[in-house]
Amino acid sequence: MRWYERHIDASLTRWSQGVLAPAESARLLRHAHGCARCGARYEQWVRAHRALEGDLDQPSSMERHALTEGGLAAALAAAAPAEEAPARWSSLALLAGAVAAVFLAVVVVPPATNTPNAHEFTARGEGTPPPGVALRIFCAAAGQPMRELHAGDACKSGAMLAFAAGGNAPYSHVAVQVRGAKKAEVTAGPFVLSGAPGKEGPLELTVPMPQQPGAVEVTAAFADRPVAALAALRGEQDGGVVVLKQEVKVEDGP
């Protein structure tokens, strides 16, 4: 597993040779969508290769390869809910889930509490401990050591956000959404949780900070099923899902 996403520059050269693996193609395109500068660069490469193959209006062989290989996993994931829809829980487990959901809703992520940080969570080791799940957010700026971001911390524009997450049973998956001020949005996962809180594993996801000042909101949905984690990010209610949010301020770059 990679702990970081290689920069688009590195992948584009291999893209132009048609040797990217499906996961690499998906990662490259996901990165290009989330990063305006890299997106423009991808478009330049695409235009050049289309011209080389003689038609600016038709995708080049490199594009066809990357798009086809990169899109299959997402298409199959969209088909999954029908198979997973039937409940697998016994009535006792359902009852326990409902109790857990009420506990989580009331104690852990109360939507209407009046504390200043009610809509945020606190990183491990500070403040209220999270309920069997943990998300840690890091700011990785070129040439600087990576640092963890606590509630209210800032990260430089253009730097990368990196993530680590952990959870105790029944939480097995986490999906992450990063939303900027200007509608820019990255949704990634669901990722399998590889460790418990305190032994969080890195997520295979990095997200560039926007160039404009402001803030981004990181939302993480933890669930016992990948579908439930994604559904929670879409705002669908599902018992037993924990949703954590943290705002990261955008600091002017160097």
Added chain:
Amino acid sequence: MLPGNDRAVLEAFRRGDAAVLTQVYRKYSPEVLRYLSRRFAVGGEGGTRTVALSALDLDAAHQETFVRAFRPNMRQAYDGVRPYLGFLLTVARSTAIDLMRASGRVAREAVPMDDAPELSHLPTEGRSPEEEALGTEVRALVRQFLDALPEEGRALAQLRFVEGLSQESAAEKLQLTRGEVRVREKRLRTQFTEHLKASGWLDTSFEPGRMELGVLLASMALCAIGSMPS
């Protein structure tokens, strides 16, 4: 593939069988890509005009088309009688228009005009002046690159890139082995990238060295976190 004379395939498709969905995806993905690459006629207050998806939007539209089409309700909605490609392209068209609306390339109230009879009278061009200029520039760069190649390199580029022959067919025409064609093509593509960088077409303002250093530091920090006792 679909529509199924074979009911078992249709049933497996509706159930969401991954193997069948993968076959459907691989069969229709090139058609969907080709369809999404065309210019779409849209009608709005300013009259009818044609717009095309950007390369990144093309990726998003292609993926979203299959994501929508493979959702359980859409799989059930396919009747198994009409050609599946037509069903899929209907999804692709609405996806493309939704994307262009979302990105502001067409007005929210714009409607696709592809089925309108007057469409055949529309001018087929429709590129913006900027697109035209970029197209001219990049075509000139390609011409420059091809002209500078030795004869065999030009012949390979012509067969593989322009005529779209497979490596096997190109090898046969050039009296080379497929392995030789593969190696020469890779070299050609590398030279093309270098040519684009040298000409300034590909901005090289990123400094990979710095980025690599940042990434290395990030990795080391995560390693340290991972090994800390809880």
